[in-house]
Amino acid sequence: MNPRDQRLYLAFLSPVILVLLIFIVAPIVSSLFASLHRIVIGLPQLGDHFVGLENYKELFRDSVARHSFWITVIFVAVTTFFELLIGLFMALLINHRFPGRGMLRACVLIPWAIPTVVSAQMWRFLFNDAYGMINYAVFGADTARYIPWLAIPGTALSAIIMADIWKTSSFAALLILAGLQVIPEELYRAAKVDGAGLWRRFRHITWPLIRPALLISLLFRTIDAFRVFDLAFVMTQGGPADATNVLQLYGYKKMFVEGWMGYGSAISVCIFLIVLILSIIYVRSVGRRLLEASV
Amino acid sequence: MKTFSEKWIFLIAVCLLGFGSPYSFAKEPTTLVFLTWKPNQPEVWHRLVKEFERLNPEVRIKFQVGPHSSTQYHAIVSQRLKNKDTNLDVFFMDVIWPPEFANAGWCKDLTPLFPVQDQEKFLHGPIAANTYKDKIYGVPCFLGAGVFYFRKDLLQKYHFKPPRTWQEMLDQGKMIVEGEKDRTLHIYSGQFKQYEGLVCDMLEFIWSNGGSVIDQKTNLPTLDRPDVIHAISFVRDQIIGKAAPEGVINYEEPESLDLFIQGKAIFHRNWPYAWSIANNPRKSKIAGNVAVGKLPAFAGHDSASVLGGWQFGINRLSRHPREAWRFVQYMSSYQAQKILALEAGLAPTRRSVYYDSDVENRMPHLKAFLPAFKRARPRPLSPVYPMISQELQRFFSQAIVNKDSDIPRLAKNASARIEKLLKLGAMVK
Numbered sequence: 001m002n003p004r005d006q007r008l009y010l011a012f013l014s015p016v017i018l019v020l021l022i023f024i025v026a027p028i029v030s031s032l033f034a035s036l037h038r039i040v041i042g043l044p045q046l047g048d049h050f051v052g053l054e055n056y057k058e059l060f061r062d063s064v065a066r067h068s069f070w071i072t073v074i075f076v077a078v079t080t081f082f083e084l085l086i087g088l089f090m091a092l093l094i095n096h097r098f099p100g101r102g103m104l105r106a107c108v109l110i111p112w113a114i115p116t117v118v119s120a121q122m123w124r125f126l127f128n129d130a131y132g133m134i135n136y137a138v139f140g141a142d143t144a145r146y147i148p149w150l151a152i153p154g155t156a157l158s159a160i161i162m163a164d165i166w167k168t169s170s171f172a173a174l175l176i177l178a179g180l181q182v183i184p185e186e187l188y189r190a191a192k193v194d195g196a197g198l199w200r201r202f203r204h205i206t207w208p209l210i211r212p213a214l215l216i217s218l219l220f221r222t223i224d225a226f227r228v229f230d231l232a233f234v235m236t237q238g239g240p241a242d243a244t245n246v247l248q249l250y251g252y253k254k255m256f257v258e259g260w261m262g263y264g265s266a267i268s269v270c271i272f273l274i275v276l277i278l279s280i281i282y283v284r285s286v287g288r289r290l291l292e293a294s295v
Numbered sequence: 296m297k298t299f300s301e302k303w304i305f306l307i308a309v310c311l312l313g314f315g316s317p318y319s320f321a322k323e324p325t326t327l328v329f330l331t332w333k334p335n336q337p338e339v340w341h342r343l344v345k346e347f348e349r350l351n352p353e354v355r356i357k358f359q360v361g362p363h364s365s366t367q368y369h370a371i372v373s374q375r376l377k378n379k380d381t382n383l384d385v386f387f388m389d390v391i392w393p394p395e396f397a398n399a400g401w402c403k404d405l406t407p408l409f410p411v412q413d414q415e416k417f418l419h420g421p422i423a424a425n426t427y428k429d430k431i432y433g434v435p436c437f438l439g440a441g442v443f444y445f446r447k448d449l450l451q452k453y454h455f456k457p458p459r460t461w462q463e464m465l466d467q468g469k470m471i472v473e474g475e476k477d478r479t480l481h482i483y484s485g486q487f488k489q490y491e492g493l494v495c496d497m498l499e500f501i502w503s504n505g506g507s508v509i510d511q512k513t514n515l516p517t518l519d520r521p522d523v524i525h526a527i528s529f530v531r532d533q534i535i536g537k538a539a540p541e542g543v544i545n546y547e548e549p550e551s552l553d554l555f556i557q558g559k560a561i562f563h564r565n566w567p568y569a570w571s572i573a574n575n576p577r578k579s580k581i582a583g584n585v586a587v588g589k590l591p592a593f594a595g596h597d598s599a600s601v602l603g604g605w606q607f608g609i610n611r612l613s614r615h616p617r618e619a620w621r622f623v624q625y626m627s628s629y630q631a632q633k634i635l636a637l638e639a640g641l642a643p644t645r646r647s648v649y650y651d652s653d654v655e656n657r658m659p660h661l662k663a664f665l666p667a668f669k670r671a672r673p674r675p676l677s678p679v680y681p682m683i684s685q686e687l688q689r690f691f692s693q694a695i696v697n698k699d700s701d702i703p704r705l706a707k708n709a710s711a712r713i714e715k716l717l718k719l720g721a722m723v724k
Binding site: 064143 | 366370374489490540543545554682692696708719720722723
């Protein structure tokens with residue numbers, strides 16, 4: 001590559017680099033910077049002292065943050081598992097040729113296309129204790145037996161998990177479908193000729209070949225699930241008794257409701273680090289699988 | 296070609312002069328930005344503002360509408376003020392914010408413009424709430440206090456007087472529910488979601504048992520005192536899932552009011568705005584059968600109401616402080632408060648409006664609210680109140696949600712966290 005070309009490439013790349021710097025690198029750096037200071041917006045007299053890792057030490061001692069962390073982990077584990085499972089079934093279904101497939105493929109994507117805030121509001125109505133459709137479906141007109149789903153800690157968290165699974169399974173399905181479509185039809189035909197049944201065709205052809213796609217959707221779903229905020233914000237505001245106080249919501253409250261800019265930033269940075277570490281692990285293993293698959 | 300373009304320029308210049316001149320000689324109107332939440336009756340507010348603009352042709356008011364929830368509105372206002380936004384002149388403050396805003400230097404000190412003799416025309420509670428370190432930072436717009444609504448038809452049917460104690464309320468309620476043979480009828484409806492309203496409802500239970508959450512003298516939390524624990528246990532054991540449906544744990548004001556106006560609750564705690572909704576036949580099944588009174592108390596103690604309501608504040612960095620003050624003055628005037636009372640059902644903060652003959656005739660219930668308003672107690676006045684509130688919300692929610700919660704232990708944990716916050720608040724005093 002001659003140096004003039006290189007300069008030209010750089011010139012073409014510079015708009016993208018600039019955008020990335022302004023909108024991605026700068027906010028992360030400023031969060032990191034803020035997380036090393038004690039800044040309380042309601043108390044400007046305290047100034048904004050550099051406190052080193054004090055916010056992080058405090059965060060590890062904070063029992064509410066620990067609780068939020070575990071709530072988030074449960075949320076991530078359960079939603080990701082079911083989203084991949086349901087997404088796999090949906091993908092296998094819409095991969096088959098049958099009349100109306102195009103229509104069904106479009107329908108599957110509807111939940112994913114609805115903005116989360118809107119679907120969260122919808123689920124809030126569905127789970128309502130007085131006029132919610134879910135109570136009506138379970139108990140009919142016997143209103144005295146209606147269950148206040150969002151008022152019981154366990155069911156409130158489950159409600160949010162359900163809303164998320166409903167919304168994003170189709171995203172997983174889409175990714176897995178892409179994986180399914182690159183599997184050559186001849187493999188299945190050859191297997192059929194050899195007398196392989198449905199299960200064996202799935203086990204020995206489909207499964208190994210869609211594993212990279214599954215891993216990629218696992219990666220996307222875990223990262224996305226760790227950042228859950230809007231569902232809890234709309235459906236429960238973190239209650240009852242902190243049962244749905246996911247980490248991002250806790251950070252938001254610390255920062256924007258209470259005004260702890262430094263501490264709230266420390267929470268954001270921790271979420272960023274968790275997601276970063278997960279991504280590195282996944283990307284490395286996905287990368288290796290991809291290599292194995294192509295060998 | 297040259298002459299052609301010159302002709303055009305000449306023409307355009309004439310047009311500009313012709314259309315522009317009447318305005319270019321008059322003074323450019325000043326635009327004030329007023330950040331509100333979406334009011335229940337926006338048309339009343341717009342009419343008031345139009346009238347102000349008619350009286351002050353050199354000032355224009357630009358509405359900016361923020362979120363309805365107090366906590367979310369706070370997030371927006373505090374962010375903008377913190378970022379030294381000079382494009383914000385007048386804003387609302389919830390009754391719990393003035394100490395925080397004053398301490399942060401966000402709102403203008405109004406003491407020179409709003410002297411004591413003018414302050415005395417207002418009810419004492421909201422004036423005290425707007426005062427921080429002997430200076431006043433806001434002008435009360437309308438007032439709120441926890442009031443007790445009940446079904447007068449049902450109480451009459453069973454020959455009951457309005458209950459004075461919480462126990463009496465439960466006893467009456469049990470008799471009525473049994474008599475009505477309605478499994479969907481509940482005794483009580485209130486606000487117990489983990490949000491600011493939970494603090495209000497719980498403080499009323501605690502105060503009406505002689506308790507408090509912070510000792511003003513020692514500046515220490517008092518959550519583990521027996522009277523506090525007793526009041527909270529009462530709510531957990533007798534109210535949630537018993538007198539009130541378990542769903543109240545996720546109720547804010549609108550949901551709890553729905554239950555009441557659907558005729559599914561006998562007693563209801565809410566703010567004054569609920570009166571006109573509960574008596575509106577198009578919205579309410581119990582219109583005409585509603586009465587108000589003071590909240591019950593525990594035996595041997597006095598009833599207590601939490602002070603609520605909204606104030607006008609002026610941005611300290613506003614570029615038009617004189618016009619902003621004129622606007623605030625107008626919006627909190629006798630006339631404006633009268634219109635807000637008559638047409639939007641908002642409780643005035645000026646004493647004299649309660650004795651206005653139109654208000655007395657058309658809104659007789661406002662007089663009935665007055666004792667509750669005069670008695671209403673502020674939530675802890677502190678620049679760190681938003682933080683204290685988050686801890687109180689967490690504590691109350693944990694205490695009432697699980698039937699077997701260890702309240703003394705939870706109280707000890709919450710106290711430790713609140714004590715730290717109070718120390719932080721004391722550092723700036």
